[in-house]
Amino acid sequence: MKKFYLVMVALIVASMVLTACGGSAAAPSGGDTAASAFKVGQVTDLGGIDDKSFNATAYAGVERAVKDLGVQGKYLESTQQSDYGKNIQQLLGEKTDLIITVGFLLGVDTATAAKANPDTKFAIVDYSYPDCFGDAKEGQTCGSASEMPNVLGLTFATDQAGFLAGYAAAASTKTGKVATFGGINIPTVNIFMKGFQAGVKYYNAQKGANVEVLGWDTAKDDGSFTGNFDSLDDGRSFAESFVQEGADIVMPVAGPVGLGSAAYCKETGACMIVGVDTDWTVSASEYTDVILTSVMKKMDNAVYDAIKAAKDGSFKGGSYVGTLANGGVDIAAVKGASSDLNAELDAIRKGIIDGSIAAQ
Amino acid sequence: MSNLTVPAPSAEKKESKIGAIWRAISVPVLAVVTGLIVGAIVILVSGENPISAYGALFTGSFGSPAAYVEGFSIWFSSGQTGALVRAFYPLTESLVIATPYIFAGLAVAVGFRCGLFNIGAEGQFFIGALCSAFVGYSLRGLPMIVHLPLAILAGALGGALWGAIPGYLKAKFGAHEVVNTIMMNWIAFRLSDWLLKGPMKASGFRPVTPNIAASAELPRFFPDPIRFNLGFFLALLAAYLLYWFLFKTTLGFEIRSVGANPDAAKYAGMNIIRNFVLVMVISGALAGLAGAAQVLGVDHWVGQGFSAGYGFDAIALALLGHSHPAGVVLAALLFGFLRGGATNMQSIARIPIDIISIIQGMVIIFIAAPAIIRGLYRLRGAKDDDEAVLTRGWGK
Amino acid sequence: MTHVLELRGITKRFPGVLANDNISITLREGKILALLGENGAGKSTLMNVLYGLYQPDEGQILVRGKEVQIHGPNDAIAQGIGMVHQHFMLVPVMTVTENVMLGVEPTKHGVFLDQEKVAKRIREISDEYGLEVDPDAYVGDLPVGIQQRVEIIKVLYRHADILILDEPTAVLTPQEVEGLFKIIHTLINAGKSIIFITHKLKEVLAVADDISVLRLGKMVGSADPKQATTESLAALMVGREVALTVEKEAAKAGEAVLVVKDLFVRDEREHLTVQGVSFEVRESETLGIAGVQGNGQTELVYALTGLLQAEAGEIHLTGESIKQATPRRILERGVAHIPEDRQRHGLILSFPIYDNMMLCTYYKEPFAKGVSLQQKAIFENAERLTEQYDVRTPNIYVHAGTLSGGNQQKVIVAREFSRPIKLLIASQPTRGLDVGSIEYIHSQIVKKRDEGAGVLLVSSELDEILALSDRIAVMYKGQIMAILDAKDATKEQLGLLMAGIHPTAEIRN
Incomplete structure (x- = not known):
């Protein structure tokens, strides 16, 4: 019997080792250079570092800075709400020069830590200050009533790129109906949908067409939401019901949920997908066939620029807004676009940049 | 073996105390040691240095001696406490993490004592946290002496209700508590999603509750960022009370009897059904208190993803602690220090935080299959020290 | 060779x-x-x-x-x-x-x-x-x-x-x-x-x-x-001379303690295993229930002790109907029960002896004041009973599971006999026990009878039934074939009845 147990223990160890090897692929990177090197630390939200979404994209910016700028970079993953503060404290304890926090849930903890440590620089992805309004209490329900000189909020005018995607979708639909849905109805999500709807409307006005948008209405400030950012099944069923209502293009603004929609489209061939955050023909290349285009939010660029500025001393607090103009947002190449459509999209891009076309 | 009785009553007096304690803790202790060894192998195989990793784990959970020295010397020389607070931060943070673990571990342990498997501690934790948060933010202007107890009580009641439902279903319809507590977990998760997006949402767009009033916060004893608070002592108090209840009262005697042998309990005139419901209520209340302690003591608000599987880790804690309140407290402290040090290990030694889950998982495997540990370390088999049954079968 | x-x-x-x-x-x-x-x-x-x-x-x-x-x-x-x-x-x-x-x-x-x-x-x-x-x-x-x-x-x-x-x-x-x-x-x-x-x-x-x-x-x-x-x-x-036959005096039967009329009981699998059983047990009298195992004796005892609800019929204990009563109610009316399966019903093996010694009365003085258990009284009780009933154990703190079968049974007997009882229900009380323990438990049962309790003895060992009973009822397929006076009963006669065959003349009383 003893032998049996030894074999079992060996097996368990082996399986654990394999698991760990798989997991350790995402180990923090960075040069082991002198202690005086510029230190950058990222704190993820609950999605973890390999969420294939904004935690990963932001960290891609850190990694590029490690390579190009010779800074030290690392990340700390949060597995629960109370980790946010703890992880920021950990980085502060290591005298990190720039702390990058990801997501609005870290808004209060970031602001609190930034105020207590004015010499440390912070950048927060997808959020900006001031964020206090109404009866919100500073340091509790909101982070700060004013801009902080050591905090840079990185936000993105994704409505601008969404507008282009909406126009492209309206030009590509064969059924005359396009759809979108979100994870939760919050500004960073519905801004995609607002731009998308505006783009479709602009197409209708320009071409005298009557393409309909399902799943979002800016006038009502409401639409279709899965209520989560993780259920691929929801992505599938939302896409299915939109197709049943006649739509043939769907833009899911719900992180990995959209992969469920893409899988549905690929299996049935009944729809095309507009990806969000990154270029899905790269990040979800198995669905390339059904990706019409993607609304790209170039968080890696923004993070990289913030690190560069902090390192060379030009860091300034406030807000960075990624736009079509500064390359912070854009759409990926539209599949099967005619040269006319590409020309029209270029014209609209110019119009949005010079302000002659409103993105919402 | 049954006819191997000691011939003369005088042969052995009560087994020596140390021997008895060692028999009770040898397997858990060796399981932890083995878990750490396996963890070290995993670290080694993934190309890192286990010694520096565990060094970082240690300083991350207890604080570094150098930081203590520096902190005290700055304090003595200049009276500034900043460095001292920073030195104590890791230790206090480990205790902060251990606090909900103690409550949740006790919740599952009391269930085991009655032969019930409460997998629903996670859901009860959520509901408890939401109830405490609600009382915490919706009532304003109360003095702390009223508001704080009310908020704590709300958490306990919420969890108790969530535990009582599967308890009642088992009592009334014989529905197995494992299935129903899992179902209640999902209801709790989705209910909290909805509450955080709707009725309980703070103004603004974030799906979180408003912050609780200061009068509902569990008092903290040290300057920021130390989050150590009264909750830890409440958890210890709960452990003591549960010990007293289980081992010193007739109600506890009934619960343990029902758990150890329901047929004999029925024979002795005990009401099995009533005990099932009672235990699920107590278990739920303790899990709810875990959520209350977390929201009132640490976070002060509830958002999505509020719990990191406390309710599930609690099952491991109860196993590790032999379903004894003192054992659960020790197990919770261990998990607190592991989790607390993990951040530092992740940061300094660049070990993915998942290694802690692996170590915990190994410990649980070794606890659940003690024969592995006994075989590895050539321990003599404990004959019948398993007073706490895990759970009854699916039948009945 | x-x-x-x-x-x-x-x-x-x-x-x-x-x-x-x-x-x-x-x-x-x-x-x-x-x-x-x-x-x-x-x-x-x-x-x-x-x-x-x-x-x-x-x-x-x-x-x-x-x-x-x-x-x-x-x-x-x-x-x-x-x-x-x-x-x-x-x-x-x-x-x-x-x-x-x-x-x-x-x-x-x-x-x-x-x-x-x-x-x-x-x-x-x-x-x-x-x-x-x-x-x-x-x-x-x-x-x-x-x-x-x-x-x-x-x-x-x-x-x-x-x-x-x-x-x-x-x-x-x-x-x-x-x-x-x-x-x-x-x-x-x-x-x-x-x-x-x-x-x-x-x-x-x-x-x-x-x-x-x-x-x-x-x-x-x-x-x-x-x-x-x-x-x-x-x-x-x-290691000493053992009395293999039980010395007992003739019964001085008094009032009926237990009266059972037309009792029907279903077992846990819903089979009707007791089908219209009637008998009575009187003070200072032992009624033996003989029969091959599995002819409804188990369910009969369960019904009498509240572990199973009777389907139909009447059970009266000292004049009060206990057909719907809970085990505790029955217990408190003065019934002691030595269960057939001592490890399933009679003991909590993982509990120490001292807990098993008060398993049925833990909520009463002196073992409890309010909800608080009185450890001193519990220990004293266990010390006294192990001594009095000659339970061979190193001490009262060991788990009941470490005792031999005979000593486990003695723990049950000690516990059940330590409170005032009017009726003793003993089901297979000596199954699997050694000679010394059997002798002891038999003598204790006789003693209880002589003190005035009614005894219902259920056993599949004919020798035991014959040795202890004053009257003998034989159960077969859920019914009582006959109730005989022990003085007149022979092994052959009982054996036939146990096999469901009536001897030439019916002897019923």
Whole structure:
């Protein structure tokens, strides 16, 4: 019997080792250079570092800075709400020069830590200050009533790129109906949908067409939401019901949920997908066939620029807004676009940049 | 073996105390040691240095001696406490993490004592946290002496209700508590999603509750960022009370009897059904208190993803602690220090935080299959020290 | 005559216990050696040494005159030694064939199990020794007696010619015991040798060729079954003279304590197992309920003690109906219950003795004040009762599960008799116990009767029924065949009634 147990223990160890090897692929990177090197630390939200979404994209910016700028970079993953503060404290304890926090849930903890440590620089992805309004209490329900000189909020005018995607979708639909849905109805999500709807409307006005948008209405400030950012099944069923209502293009603004929609489209061939955050023909290349285009939010660029500025001393607090103009947002190449459509999209891009076309 | 009785009553007096304690803790202790060894192998195989990793784990959970020295010397020389607070931060943070673990571990342990498997501690934790948060933010202007107890009580009641439902279903319809507590977990998760997006949402767009009033916060004893608070002592108090209840009262005697042998309990005139419901209520209340302690003591608000599987880790804690309140407290402290040090290990030694889950998982495997540990370390088999049954079968 | 097996000077120590002290036994070829001893005498330890489960500290094992080393069951089997354990090692959800081949699975082409081959061998063995076992039956469906035969087949399948039967009759009905004895003789005629471990004296005299008696880990003597008597064997076993017959005075029956009328009870599987039973038990009187196990006695007792709800009929305890009452209500009305299955109902094995000693009265003074348990009173109670009822235990703090069967039963008796009772329901009170314990428990039951309690004794041992009862009711298929006066009852008469046959004239009163 003893032998049996030894074999079992060996097996368990082996399986654990394999698991760990798989997991350790995402180990923090960075040069082991002198202690005086510029230190950058990222704190993820609950999605973890390999969420294939904004935690990963932001960290891609850190990694590029490690390579190009010779800074030290690392990340700390949060597995629960109370980790946010703890992880920021950990980085502060290591005298990190720039702390990058990801997501609005870290808004209060970031602001609190930034105020207590004015010499440390912070950048927060997808959020900006001031964020206090109404009866919100500073340091509790909101982070700060004013801009902080050591905090840079990185936000993105994704409505601008969404507008282009909406126009492209309206030009590509064969059924005359396009759809979108979100994870939760919050500004960073519905801004995609607002731009998308505006783009479709602009197409209708320009071409005298009557393409309909399902799943979002800016006038009502409401639409279709899965209520989560993780259920691929929801992505599938939302896409299915939109197709049943006649739509043939769907833009899911719900992180990995959209992969469920893409899988549905690929299996049935009944729809095309507009990806969000990154270029899905790269990040979800198995669905390339059904990706019409993607609304790209170039968080890696923004993070990289913030690190560069902090390192060379030009860091300034406030807000960075990624736009079509500064390359912070854009759409990926539209599949099967005619040269006319590409020309029209270029014209609209110019119009949005010079302000002659409103993105919402 | 049954006819191997000691011939003369005088042969052995009560087994020596140390021997008895060692028999009770040898397997858990060796399981932890083995878990750490396996963890070290995993670290080694993934190309890192286990010694520096565990060094970082240690300083991350207890604080570094150098930081203590520096902190005290700055304090003595200049009276500034900043460095001292920073030195104590890791230790206090480990205790902060251990606090909900103690409550949740006790919740599952009391269930085991009655032969019930409460997998629903996670859901009860959520509901408890939401109830405490609600009382915490919706009532304003109360003095702390009223508001704080009310908020704590709300958490306990919420969890108790969530535990009582599967308890009642088992009592009334014989529905197995494992299935129903899992179902209640999902209801709790989705209910909290909805509450955080709707009725309980703070103004603004974030799906979180408003912050609780200061009068509902569990008092903290040290300057920021130390989050150590009264909750830890409440958890210890709960452990003591549960010990007293289980081992010193007739109600506890009934619960343990029902758990150890329901047929004999029925024979002795005990009401099995009533005990099932009672235990699920107590278990739920303790899990709810875990959520209350977390929201009132640490976070002060509830958002999505509020719990990191406390309710599930609690099952491991109860196993590790032999379903004894003192054992659960020790197990919770261990998990607190592991989790607390993990951040530092992740940061300094660049070990993915998942290694802690692996170590915990190994410990649980070794606890659940003690024969592995006994075989590895050539321990003599404990004959019948398993007073706490895990759970009854699916039948009945 | 050759000695097929010889153990010489076997000594085995456990911490604090000398389980076997220089024990020597010999087994003659083609003979039955009975190993006799009370629970705890060291019989099982000795056999586990022989079977390789323990290594002896001293001594030798000789098989056919050659010294051998046995380090485990595989070595034992290789020497032709096979063991049939008291608690069967069978997998109920598997067939007989699958159970037999477990551990020695023969294969076709190296990978496929060859079940047919095994089944064929089982049929051959079964025919050769008259075992009548169907290889394709599921073990869980078989009665205990047949399960035991499966165990025997397992041993024979592995070509054993020395069989160790560890307490083989403990779980059998009288009929099954008869069957087993027939099988044992067939085995002997086929040249096998058998060690038969037991503490039942009559069985020993019935089957054994040689008898070795153990007491407290020592060999205390051998006996020739032709000259030995149950009395002489009992004296050897226990170390003193034992009264095998119960001394009791004639009943002075008083008022009826328990009146049962037209009682119907369904068991947990919804079978109507008690079908219209009526009787009464009076003060200072013992009513024995005889019958082969499984004729509704268990459910009858459950209904009387509140563990099962009666379907129909009436139960009156000292004038009050207790048909709907909870076990506690019944208990509090002065009923003591020695349950049939002491480990299932009677004790919490993982609890210390002191807790078991107050299992039914823990909520009352002096054990509790309010909800607070009074440890001092609990300990005192346990100390007093272990002393008074002669429970052999190192102390009151050990788990009940560490006690021998007889001492476990004494704990129950002590607990149940320690409160004032009007009715004692004793179900199979001495099953599996050794002579000393049986004597003691019988005397206690008689004492309770003489103190004025009514006693309902349920037993499948006719000797016990005859020894203790004032009146005897025989149950068959859920009904009472007859109620006889014990003075007039004979074994033959009762045996017929137990088989459902009315003797020539009906004797009912």
